[in-house]
Amino acid sequence: MTPEKWTLRFGATISSAGVVFRLWAPRLRAVQLLLLEQSPRVLPMKSEDSGEFCLFVPRLKAGSDYLFVTEDGRQRPDPVSRSQPQGVHGPSRVVDPAVFDWSDPGWTGLPLKDYLIYELHVGTFAPEGNFESIIPRLPLLCELGVTAVELMPVAEFPGGRNWGYDGVGLYAPQSSYGGPAGLKALVDACHGHRLAVVLDVVYNHLGPEGNYLADFAPFFTDSYRTPWGPAINYDGRGGDGVRNFFIDNALYWLTEYHVDALRLDAIHGIFDFSALHILKELAGAFQAEARRLGRLAYVIAESDLNDPRIIRPPEVGGYGIDAQWHDDFHHSLHTSFVADTRGYFEDFNGLPSLCKAITSGFVYDGQHSQYRDSRHGSSSQDRPGEQFVVFTQNHDQVANAMSGKRFSQIFSPEHQKLAAAVLLCSPFVPLLFMGQEYGETAGFYYFTDHGDPALAEAVREGRRHEAGPFLADGRFFDPQDAATFARSRLNWALRCRSPHAEVLAWYRDLITIRKRHNCLHNCRKDLTTAKSGAAGWLVVERSDPAGSSALLLCNFNEQTLPVPLPARCREWSRHAWSRSSVYGPVSTEPPAHMYSGLSTSLELPGISAALYIAG
């Protein structure tokens, strides 16, 4: 997997003498290369072992456009195309990976527990909707305090508007975003700002339009089903080449684009019954290459399996994935604010669920799930906090579970601040979804730009059906309508206005505090306790072996509530408190009765949180 220096074997490989084209196409007996020069040339490729085709074209340069022509005359882009300047159906372009002038040689990445992720969608983050337009806004993210930028998928997708999960050109950064050069410039700028880059990649299905992979090789199987299309053939006949295609893809982003982490979309849609699970092989290859490069780099999975095997090390039978999304935390927090029985929310009962999510990880670790009508999950107690990415919002939770509405469109700024406190005081890796830090008022809707009207209609109806139960006010925005995309863009001017500016300040303060105190950013869920009361209070205690402690008191009730003080408050001396920081709506000093032992509770206003640091 890791030779001297990993390089991409397939696709178009450039050298001073010309370009080598290499294609894995065991389904074809003959392939021709179509070079789209002023006078287009058609050149037969040489058939090699194991279904590979190869051709060296002397004197060819970067920037040349080409297609592969199958034996029955179909013209297809390269499955391993580095660039699709005219979109998913158009020709592939030869790219010289050496041409970009990286300025990040000193960058080696961040420890996972220091990740504080900001998820963004390139098309709707800035008005220009491309890679380049993100760069001038990176200082804002640095000042907010986040340490990593997570890009929703950027692999070439049909049209100009898409979440990215319909990508089909898996090696080609989206042309309308700015293509390879644009993405490299963005990653380089992130590293210049000391921001890690997480790239969302989709290895469970391909988009429904422009997916030509099956013309070349057995990429898909009908042995398993996914909700999004045919499953990828990881364990069937011809599966080795398919596995290599996706492992190569992971290594490609690491090496040619310097990304620091991959976020693997919905791995519960990846089916592999072979003795070496593709996730284990892929994570192992990625981590080995990162080690070889002397970089800290990670594979993070989105998984709804609640299966700790995903994130356990191989020594104890795990797949060795570094971290995974912690959906149960989100659902628990959501139902702490509002009783909700729509969809998966029916499985969560608010604060008691939240306490378990904070201290144990998975809330469902073997119990019967009503929503799934089956037992669900296995205990994640043994897994450290930095293996879980938590969020109060993300693209899916906004758009899918809330019919496009953000938390800030449903809940007050005080609710937002309370949610932020729980998120940022949790012993996990926090993730913010773009705009949540200032209570963005734009929704985030599902949008597409399919070329095929029948497909567009099918997507429209599918989404309408899916959104149905979540459409509180009955509004449904047509995914294919350009206005739906425009409606999802961030409103940058809001950041400076009340009450958005106050929400933003609160986020910034909380992040500063989290980063300052070991007891908050140590991700030690084993040194974390969480208790709640039916009246609506939540008390989270964090601590650090070095001695510092944090106490988060929360009132989820609309009314003022006495929140019980843990016994250890009385152990902390006046002196300890005086050296501590205090944040929240109560006062700027720790109230005397917190350490006097005269009171066992503290009155908190409705929907508020107070954070005390001691020791």
Added chain:
Amino acid sequence: MTPEKWTLRFGATISSAGVVFRLWAPRLRAVQLLLLEQSPRVLPMKSEDSGEFCLFVPRLKAGSDYLFVTEDGRQRPDPVSRSQPQGVHGPSRVVDPAVFDWSDPGWTGLPLKDYLIYELHVGTFAPEGNFESIIPRLPLLCELGVTAVELMPVAEFPGGRNWGYDGVGLYAPQSSYGGPAGLKALVDACHGHRLAVVLDVVYNHLGPEGNYLADFAPFFTDSYRTPWGPAINYDGRGGDGVRNFFIDNALYWLTEYHVDALRLDAIHGIFDFSALHILKELAGAFQAEARRLGRLAYVIAESDLNDPRIIRPPEVGGYGIDAQWHDDFHHSLHTSFVADTRGYFEDFNGLPSLCKAITSGFVYDGQHSQYRDSRHGSSSQDRPGEQFVVFTQNHDQVANAMSGKRFSQIFSPEHQKLAAAVLLCSPFVPLLFMGQEYGETAGFYYFTDHGDPALAEAVREGRRHEAGPFLADGRFFDPQDAATFARSRLNWALRCRSPHAEVLAWYRDLITIRKRHNCLHNCRKDLTTAKSGAAGWLVVERSDPAGSSALLLCNFNEQTLPVPLPARCREWSRHAWSRSSVYGPVSTEPPAHMYSGLSTSLELPGISAALYIAG
């Protein structure tokens, strides 16, 4: 899973006051019980939580026949019926599990490494074709030296002739074999003869005729595919009840029938992506109940996954299955006798494969398999030898891979003896298929007795197609023809005739030697070496920490061959050899040059084996 004493909750449970009927049928809103008394009675069942229906019928006795009647009038046997006296479509009969008078209270089972398994098919073993007729023949098995009897599946199947893999009454021992009383008498007699009982159970699909489970509950899923029918729904909606059904089944055979081990048919057809794999849960429940009962009992899997996770303990991420079939050993040995590229044999290259199978376990532990067109397997080096069941023949290998022909119909008695030596000197748990010990001349063909002519025809054509490449002489026996079944019966008279008696004596001797010497039965594959030469020799060395050693020299060539002697031969003194046993065609004494160091090889006649024990 394991209350005070495990008892079956579902089906008909008898007490002094009457019978409780309990049914899991979440797909039905109403169920009636039809009691087939002189004047049939129809009684409405009470609907309870979680889709259960229940009814107590006072004064009802064992022996009563009943059916469940669905809301639309279908009359169905009990999914958990203990007896189907009139076959798969007929009524269920109430059985009192307490009625059998067990005589085996002193029996607690055997260590797995002492298992020496004899696989038999109840219908064709003895002329009578039932449980009872096996009992008088058990002394023959004891004298042969085997320690465990493995029964091909006995769950009620359609008609009177079937391998057993078409079973649908999974709790009802086949009526034509003698039903519950017959099976209990057989198990009890086996234990009386100090023979463990392994029962083959099918948890990956149900037979195509008389399968009414889906009328009651979501037993099947279309998320996955098996070659034999719809996959069992272990991880989908309603899957908990399905899992319980199969776990209960395993515990039922352990507790009500005293079986010592289960052989799980083709677990590569069991699909479960949940965080607690059904095999792990099932094995854990089975082993816990066995411990509670103070018995040694095991779960053995048939698996073609070459995945050591199946047999690793849960502490290192395994499923905790006790052992699995070792197909690679079979395929390696077969191709050591004859170059064969039909089906999976194409992946094996004879003696080199065999050496790896003997010392490592899986031959395919990550390499590309031509037959599968994908990489296959993962290393089983860490697993001890007693976790692998090996065979030179079994029902599948005879009938499927050899178109019904036994090894003894294809190869000479000398070939049979050589194969037996490799089998019985291997560091694994050996399994013999009934009749191989005396070179039975009857084939073992696929046979069925379906009631539905269309199904019978489909099975006939399916088998004809499958057998095609393996039909050396073009003969195909119609599965549905009673003569095919009759043709598969053992010929008991052969045992006493030459050359069968000589083969039998050779088996008996080898088994005696294996049982006498630790170095042979210790299952220490880590203390085993195997080397081969292109000329056709194989040398296997076994040893034991206590000091004894075994040396097996084999000549797979038709010509006499010098077989190289390992260096350690010269370390062993004259004295050591004189205390040793010598078996084989060479001489009854160890030849002087074996310890003199004067020669580095020993001449062996074509197709022969010699076994030396020292120390």
